[in-house]
Amino acid sequence: MNFFTCDHCGARLFFENTTCLSCGCTIGFLPQEGRIASLEPAGNGLWQRTGGGGLLWRKCRNYEVEGVCNWMIPAHEAAEYCPACALNRTIPDISDPAKKALWAKMEAAKHRLCYALLRHRLPLIPKSVDEARGLAFDFLADPDPRFDEGRSPDRILTGHQNGVITINLAEADDAVREKMRLDMREVYRTLLGHFRHESGHYFWDRLVRDHPAIDEVRAVFGDERLDYGEAVRRHYAEGPPQGWGERFVTPYAAAHPWEDWAETWAHYFHILDTLESAAAQGVHLMGEKGVYPLRDPYVHPFGDVLDDWHALRIVLNSLNRSMGLPDPYPFVISPAIAAKLRFLHDWIG
Numbered sequence: 001m002n003f004f005t006c007d008h009c010g011a012r013l014f015f016e017n018t019t020c021l022s023c024g025c026t027i028g029f030l031p032q033e034g035r036i037a038s039l040e041p042a043g044n045g046l047w048q049r050t051g052g053g054g055l056l057w058r059k060c061r062n063y064e065v066e067g068v069c070n071w072m073i074p075a076h077e078a079a080e081y082c083p084a085c086a087l088n089r090t091i092p093d094i095s096d097p098a099k100k101a102l103w104a105k106m107e108a109a110k111h112r113l114c115y116a117l118l119r120h121r122l123p124l125i126p127k128s129v130d131e132a133r134g135l136a137f138d139f140l141a142d143p144d145p146r147f148d149e150g151r152s153p154d155r156i157l158t159g160h161q162n163g164v165i166t167i168n169l170a171e172a173d174d175a176v177r178e179k180m181r182l183d184m185r186e187v188y189r190t191l192l193g194h195f196r197h198e199s200g201h202y203f204w205d206r207l208v209r210d211h212p213a214i215d216e217v218r219a220v221f222g223d224e225r226l227d228y229g230e231a232v233r234r235h236y237a238e239g240p241p242q243g244w245g246e247r248f249v250t251p252y253a254a255a256h257p258w259e260d261w262a263e264t265w266a267h268y269f270h271i272l273d274t275l276e277s278a279a280a281q282g283v284h285l286m287g288e289k290g291v292y293p294l295r296d297p298y299v300h301p302f303g304d305v306l307d308d309w310h311a312l313r314i315v316l317n318s319l320n321r322s323m324g325l326p327d328p329y330p331f332v333i334s335p336a337i338a339a340k341l342r343f344l345h346d347w348i349g
């Protein structure tokens, strides 16, 4: 994630800010420009950049009414929702304040995902606009057993199918998610990680499934025509194969080629976003040839990106250990995994 400064007073701003804490002016993210801007009222509920000039903007409805977004829409566009919120198909019952608080966390993670996808010039097409190729999100809460007369209701499963990403609202509850992480013996489980992983499945359908050169993808990730249900059942029954860490970024990636693609996709975006944050903050590292600045991963060759990541990963984990916290990136990028990341980078390109 980039970091931003207030156009009005120069104070530091973060991606989620709605107000400059230094000068009090209104802040909005301009998705077309990929930046945060300071805004001033321009009449009729519209906004303009501080100092005037340029386009007029309107707040996304989820900014104006619900307070779970800070993205702006050009005033000449008819859209009610910004490009990130337009992807929502189902949101929880927000008359319940607890559910609304969890939804707000979902939105924060989803907006970060959308920022990175836009930065990569990947299309954000709402399913409401293109049923066949579009993307939609369903944020669903498990049925409340108190109203279910003792039957055991179906739990909501987080996953992707035909352009619909479903995320169980409970994943936004830190205590619940941490328990699931421990129960499933995972070293990493975050809301943002879910968004990245499931978006990988969606973009497989968009970028790979119907591609004439799909055999090139199969040569790297395996043959996805392997029975998926059977493969995942075997994974949960038997665990990953011996020596999985040489070939797969996580144990789950070993379950099936689709999961390998989605896990590699998620890690690709973990790496890009973290490096972008460090580069934007001016972080320098000590290398063999002296001190060097971390480079913007969106514009530099992928070999540099991987080199920077190998160095930053160690710093990142060391900083957390100093605070008595677990490693934020408890994974090893083996040469085979680096080759998959590089393939994915080239394929997206």
Ligand SMILES: [Zn+2]
Pocket (backbone or CB within 6 Å): 006, 007, 008, 009, 010, 011, 020, 021, 022, 023, 024, 025, 038
């Ligand atoms: Zn300011």
Ligand SMILES: [Zn+2]
Pocket (backbone or CB within 6 Å): 060, 061, 062, 063, 069, 070, 071, 081, 082, 083, 084, 085, 086
């Ligand atoms: Zn929005």
Ligand SMILES: [Zn+2]
Pocket (backbone or CB within 6 Å): 197, 198, 201, 258, 259, 262
């Ligand atoms: Zn998956």
